[in-house]
Amino acid sequence: MRVGFFVTCLVDLMRPSIGFAAIRLLKAGGAEVYVPPDQTCCGQPCYNSGDRAGTIALALRVLDQFERCDYLVAPSGSCSGMIRTHYADVFRDDPGRLRRAEALAAKTWELTSFLTEVLKFEAVPGSMRAKVTYHDCCAGLREMGVKRQPRMLLAKVPGLEVTEMADCENCCGFGGTFSIKFGEISTRMADNKCESIATSGADAVVLGDLGCMLNIEGRLRRRGDAKTRVLHVAEVLAGENP
């Protein structure tokens, strides 16, 4: 089984350790991992800004780089959701590429759903003595159906206690360029999320998308909370907490 690993631009640039954690998990689950060396961006920033030409240029590269793999897996609900649910719209006026995009969409997975549903992953390598709470990232939850998969996996981590925070499905306010164009509203939404995390009494918030991670961690720190950790689910599962 050849799994094309789409690291996503944010993990690539901001926190590469998540990429290595994800690869470790995929290999532990029995996958042969292939990393296209020239990968960059899925095109979502252009797509959600209304730039169709830019989106097509970037999406085409993803098609070229990944369509020969058995699966495309990304440590992100947002980027995998872009490919799975929106590439068909990106190529709607181009029947040839539309067929290719639909074929790629059908084998595109978010990391934790791929681990649980395809690899039937059981032996989680990581262990962590902490109380954590899980934040459901919007695209993972509503586009990719990611809800119980990360919780099932976290439940297998020795030493880990998972507690649910209030409104765990509420948006943290990231929203890509929204977080900069409407910084004040975005910050307020992140504040609400920080309140929920604080009230849950967790030592760390765990989630599956880097955009939300940067937003939540950025707001926690600015609020003066230097203690609550913000971790990607792959880091916790792989036992590679930076």
Next chain:
Amino acid sequence: MQIASMHFKERAHANMANAQLQRNLRKIEGKFVSHRRASLSELGDFEGTRDAGMVIRQRALDNLDAWLEIFERNATARGATVLWAETPADINAHVLEIARRHGVSKIIKSKSMVSEESELDRAIEAAGLTVVETDLGEYILQINDYEPPSHIIGPALHKSKEEVADLFAKRHSKPRKLGIEELCLEARGVLREHYLTADMGISGGNFFVAETGSVVLVTNEGNATLTTTLPRVHVAISGIEKIVPTLEDVATLLRLLTRSATGQSISNYVDILTGVKGAGEFHGAEHMYFIVVDAGRSGVLASELRPALRCIRCGACMNHCPVYQNIGGHSYGWVYPGPIGSILTPSYIGLEKALDLPQAATFCNQCGVVCPVKIPLPDLMRKLREQELERGLRPSHERAGLRLWSWLASHARLYRLATRIGVRMLAARAGRERLLHTLPLGSGWTDGRDMPAPQGRTFRDLYAERKAK
């Protein structure tokens, strides 16, 4: 209604700083969200009903011209008159002409958001006639110098009970009461008098039914029943998109509407009004008019935004919207707030007057999953973003940024070099706590948040290195 959508950011800023409003907005969860959630469980297959509702609404829109003609024919056959309003101004002109024809001096109104589009109440008063809003929320706003509504089904949602008590004491010149029941009774006492002395009643229209020529009205206060049956003349105003083919369709849509709106299995009152009072009939108006309003809707119908016209005005999208919940309806600056407003407002008043609205969404799609007629709200907002870009309505730095990103990310070697340097520089700028407190061109982010620093190397470089070993 006066357009203030171009001031979205300033208004949102002010509303987030308004502590009283913030407390009032927290009512949304208990009042709407939790009730809706509870009511879905009693309807065995809510998703199946949503599918049916979507199909009913889409079918009506796909043949709207035919259904409108059938509606006109059937309504006319029952003695009503169907008038067409191409613009908001036409609504007011029709109403004033009807009032003149029937010698009307006092008008009562049940809730109509369409009439807010044309500021009908002000036009009526300017013509020297009296108008009284009878929906409690609308009445509160009217006696507060026509404060704009902040929600499509709870127009005074932004007000607390205490604020209403103060307003009533001032306007009614009576001792201040604080019990909700007492306040309702006081309003009822004032309004009863008007019901009995009005010459004309104006209502909105939740649905216009083509097969019977009826208007369907959904209320909890019963004010629409009195408004439409006591005065001599009844005028029902609604948009062209509110046509549904059959009464059976209405039955399906009602199951979705009240549950999605307030979590009720059915509203306290559902009025279905067909034709004028017949010989020997006790109830009903002697003269019945329908004002069927275009005001930008046919343009939406002909565009890729057509699914937005499926809207049945339940308000679930705004109740569940994390942006609306934090900034309130007045921030949006026109009649329809929240996600559906962010599509309808630019469509009806002009995209250039509401540039922020389609942008002010995280695309969390909470609206899309609760919409009872499955309007893909984020997808439609994205189409408006495309239009803004195509029409050159975005700032030049944003356009340049997008071009730079897609160009750079399409050139792997340059991208590798640029990102290698970029992350190294940012990592070097961060202090010991690994945080960036400011970012070049990123004050929108760093005004309220730090940016966790990059680790310093890109994944691609590190992976290539490890593989080479």
